[in-house]
Amino acid sequence: MAFLCKWCSGAAAELAGVSRLLYSPNVIPIIVPCSGRVDPDLVVEAFINGADGVIVAGCHTPSDCHYIAGNFKAFKRVYLLKKLLSDFGIEPERLRLEWISAVESQKLKTVFDEFTSTIRILGPLRAETRGGSV
């Protein structure tokens, strides 16, 4: 699951499409107005509904954000949420924050491919083999 901001990362995804770049088909992109709009609740919701990994991508810091500083809000939320995930015993690597500008479609492709392989190594969040009971 990838939350992409409308102005930079989302545009990069559009460009990747127009440029016929191939990236992992496992990624479901969702365009949001700003990475600062991605509530931690949305990320957790994605995990609860079966996502194995979540990417949040926005404009480069410090000054690219269309809304001045939404990307810093995204940074703080994702940073703390990653810590919280590990507190709850869920691998923090399942959540990733990236800054991708509108022209960096190549970077978008690399990030998506890299992330997919990371998640593949971690395995599904709901593996039967985890076993045991609380």
Add this chain to the structure above:
Amino acid sequence: MTRPNIVIVHGAICGGCDVALANSVEAISKFLENFELAYWSVAVDSRLSDLKSLNRIDVAVFMGGVRTSEDEEMAKWLREKSRILVAFGSCSAYGGIPGLAALIPPSELVNSVKSTITTSSQGEGVIELSKLPELGTYRALPHVVDVNIVVPGCPPPINVVNEFVDVLLKHISSGKLEGPLVVAGTKAQCENCPRKPRDLSKLQIPDIKRIYESRIEENKCFLEQGILCLGPITREGCEHSCINANMPCTGCFGPLPGFEDVGLRYIAGILALVAIEREKELLEQGLAKILDKLVDRLGVLYRYTLPWSRLYKLRLSLGSGGRAR
């Protein structure tokens, strides 16, 4: 006409809720006047067999969380027999302090109790816990059975206890209550906080500090001093007893309606504001350094509500009981 009967039963509890209830002369006298006190193991001479022999219970007050298999059985039995079931105190309502141990596997908890040397174990180091009932997944009462009235607070303060008795008397005649009725305000602590900043929209959180790290100024908003206060997302009704004692709110009154996952809401709303005026100067590294000062994340964000957190539920659904890494 016989008076309606009331039973007061314990789950995982420290005993503070009993004291809170007994502390209110008004509540106790109204109780004795209007109810038949059928079971309250700490206050009247009654045994579990007396409780079990009751065919019908009008009001059951459950104090403490659901920790053991016995607690769970009792909660289900009470639900079956009683017209009004009350979750009394934060443990029962939201999980409370013992809820913080919910992420640690029960076997580890038992082992650490057994191996902790105390004055009463006389240095032998191993305590026999043969009669310990089986520890299960820690849950708040509403996660086990439906409750009718929720009385929050750790412990519930006198004004809330009195209000609870009034609510109870009002509803006892009308029969069964639908849905949980929370005996607390529906507005945030901040709404009537004596330290409310003049302009909430310009609230700035310059830093994150722990309580011992600074001299807390009285009459100034805790957040503006970098002390994390859960007031913005906690129900009012406690008359700001902690805040008036120069300590930040830790959220014992539970989340506002619609804010059930306290930690996620707090991260989204309040912690995203940290150092808001210096973001472009600090950049990610600087901000990360400030956010790292929030060391005990679960203890601050979920002090009373860990079993309510969505991540805890996700963790349970994964079916593995490992300790948080």
